[in-house]
Amino acid sequence: MYEKYQLKNKANVYLVPQKDAQSVTVLVMYPVGSRYEPEKLAGVSHYIEHMMFKGTKSRKNTLILTREIDRLGAHYNAFTGKEYTGYYIKTDKKYSEISIDILSDMLFNSKFDPKEMEREKGPIVEEIRMYKDNPMMNIDNLFEDLIFAGCPLGRDIAGTEKHVMSYKRPEVLQFRDKYYDSSNMYIVVSGAVSEDTKKYLDKYFGAEKSKHPTCGRDKKFKPFCFGPEAKKDRIFVSKKETDQAQMMLGFQAFKYGDKRNVAASVMNNILGGSMSSRLFIQIRERRGLAYFVRSGAEQFRDAGYSYVRAGLEVKNINKAIAVMKKEMKKIMQKGASKRELADAKSNIRGGLTLSMEDSSTQANWYVGQALYIDKIKTPEQKLAEIDRVTNEDVMNVAKQIFKMNKMRVAIIGDVEAKDVEF
Numbered sequence: 001m002y003e004k005y006q007l008k009n010k011a012n013v014y015l016v017p018q019k020d021a022q023s024v025t026v027l028v029m030y031p032v033g034s035r036y037e038p039e040k041l042a043g044v045s046h047y048i049e050h051m052m053f054k055g056t057k058s059r060k061n062t063l064i065l066t067r068e069i070d071r072l073g074a075h076y077n078a079f080t081g082k083e084y085t086g087y088y089i090k091t092d093k094k095y096s097e098i099s100i101d102i103l104s105d106m107l108f109n110s111k112f113d114p115k116e117m118e119r120e121k122g123p124i125v126e127e128i129r130m131y132k133d134n135p136m137m138n139i140d141n142l143f144e145d146l147i148f149a150g151c152p153l154g155r156d157i158a159g160t161e162k163h164v165m166s167y168k169r170p171e172v173l174q175f176r177d178k179y180y181d182s183s184n185m186y187i188v189v190s191g192a193v194s195e196d197t198k199k200y201l202d203k204y205f206g207a208e209k210s211k212h213p214t215c216g217r218d219k220k221f222k223p224f225c226f227g228p229e230a231k232k233d234r235i236f237v238s239k240k241e242t243d244q245a246q247m248m249l250g251f252q253a254f255k256y257g258d259k260r261n262v263a264a265s266v267m268n269n270i271l272g273g274s275m276s277s278r279l280f281i282q283i284r285e286r287r288g289l290a291y292f293v294r295s296g297a298e299q300f301r302d303a304g305y306s307y308v309r310a311g312l313e314v315k316n317i318n319k320a321i322a323v324m325k326k327e328m329k330k331i332m333q334k335g336a337s338k339r340e341l342a343d344a345k346s347n348i349r350g351g352l353t354l355s356m357e358d359s360s361t362q363a364n365w366y367v368g369q370a371l372y373i374d375k376i377k378t379p380e381q382k383l384a385e386i387d388r389v390t391n392e393d394v395m396n397v398a399k400q401i402f403k404m405n406k407m408r409v410a411i412i413g414d415v416e417a418k419d420v421e422f
Contacts, residue, residue, distance in 0.1 A: 001378065002366055007206040010183035010213060014370060015197060016190035016362050024096045024191040026103050027088040027363040031186075031371045032179040033081045034159075035152040035300075036221045040166075041175060042152075043124075043159020046080040047167060048176050050124060052087065053078070054116045056109040059102075062116075069102060075360070080157055083221075083300060084371055090360050093192030097200045100189075104204040107180065114169055125161045135246040135412040136311065138238075143248040143410040144298075146236045147305055149227030181212040188367045191359025224303035226252055227408070235409045237417040244291075245314050245413025249324065249422065250307035251401050256299040256372045262385045263393035264297055264306065264401065269344040270336050270394070271295045271327060272308055276343070278327050279308065287323065289316040301372065306401045314413050318421045321409070328402040335395040349383050 003015040033045050055061040059068065069076050075090040087107065089099040131137045141156050148154030158164070187205060189197055227233060254260050272279035272295030283293045290312035297306045308324050336344070355361045356379055369376045377385075409422050 002376070004376075007182070007202060009206060009208060009210045011185045011187055011205055012370065013201060013205075014186070014188045014366050015193050016188060016359075016366055017193035018191050018359060018362060021191040021359055022093055023090055023359050024093045024099065024189065024193070025088060025090040025359040025363045026096075026099045027086060027188045027190070027360070027367055028103060028107060029084050029086040029186045029188075029367045029371060030179055030184055031084055032184075033083045033085060034155055034157045035082045036179070037152065037175070039152075040163075041159075041171060042155055042163045043157070044163075044167060044172055044175050045085050046158045047120070047124060047164065048172065048180075049078045049080045049085055049087075050120050051112055051117060051172075052106045052110050054113065054120065055111050056105045057111065058105060058109065065102070065106070068098075072098065074099070082153060082157060086367075088360065088363065090191075093194070096189075096192070096194065096197060100200045100204050104208070107185075108208045112169070112173060112176075117167075117169055117172070121164050121167070124158065124164050128156075128158050128161055128164070131158070135240065135242060135244075139246040139248045139309065139410060139412055142236055142238055142412065143250060143307065143408065144305075146234070146410050147227060147250060147252070147408045148224060148303070149233075151225040152222050153224045153300060153303065154227075177212070181210055182208055183210045183213050186367050186370050188363040188370075190362040190366070221301075224300065226303075229406060234407065235417050235420060235422065236411075237415060237420070238410075238412045239414065239416070240412050241414050242412065243313075244311050245317060245411055245415060246309075246311050247317060247320070247409065247411045247413075248307055248309045249321065249407055249409045250305045251403060251407055253297055253304040253306040253401050254299065255302050255304050258299075258304070260397050260400070261297070261299060261304075262382075263389050263397040265348065266341070266344050266386060266389045267331065267336075267394045267398050267401075268295045268297055268306065269347055270340050271331060273344070274347055278331070279324065282323050282327060283310065283320055287319070289313075289320045289323070293320075314415045317411065317413075317415060318419075321420075321422050325404065328398065328404075332395060332398040332402055335391040335398075338391075341389075341391055341394070345386050345389070348386055352379055352383065 059065040072095045078087040145154045283289045290310045293310040295308045
């Protein structure tokens, strides 16, 4: 189980102890990401994330800060999504206090030195280029831009090179201060939670006063929108000379917290969630059309989508799409066999059980829900929901998702959109 409480400055705390754990993960999340940004500042949440590692008032620069973390043998990083930004340090349990000290120092006292801010624009531009040059890393960006065309939810998290180079320090700090308040902070400590953990959190995170106490209630963002439904507008091809094309196709699905996501997760597991799944067997093993193929889903506060991804030769694109559609229709019409249904549930259970041995996975599990919903479900409660899914549930959710006249297709490869049959 977990314990939830608030510090005096309204920071939200979640303690998730694990018996016999030797590591501790400290993870801090803010419910702000790229969809909260004005168009002029597209990518600024990601930029702010980078700047948190550039030195604080007491740890003057990047070298001093990162050397102090590196000497602990820690795993540490940060990440930005469309609806959140997170920072974490995972260490041996004996370094709990210093981990909490360092992370709070970064988040409360980073200097945002003007020279460092200009210098960091270069690495971020190179990061954007790295993703664009790697089709496996970039295909989901293109797909989300296609399915959510016309609204911030479809924008690249990092923004564009032009956006990054145009950031002005006062505007960046104003955006940071709007969302980076203690009242909008979610802190999770998982793993080797000790009797001193609360004391450390109060000492380092609780010492900072809330400057914007209404900040945590500001969840304003532009609502999602799905792109046009004309067939010509439901496909996007980034023409690129590659030996292997990357393809992602998908459909409108359900927002975070929708009860239908439980059945959808079982359905996706059967369809393309493992090496024994239908798509893997039919596309890779039976026909040799692709090396990898998988299905899954993404959820946001007000929208979601279900997808299938594959890496394959251009000449096999239409053959693969035909097989994917056939398997989708089969699962809509007949659902799954008893064995498939049982195997999917045990696969999900096994994967979740193994992953939960890691303190960082535990931290992400609890804070991920805390940002979106009022009542957090434990892994055991989630698995109980999975166990209750019936074949009828699988068929119904497949019928609600797989509307072929609304399918979107994104491809990176040496192919023309007019030649893709979907």
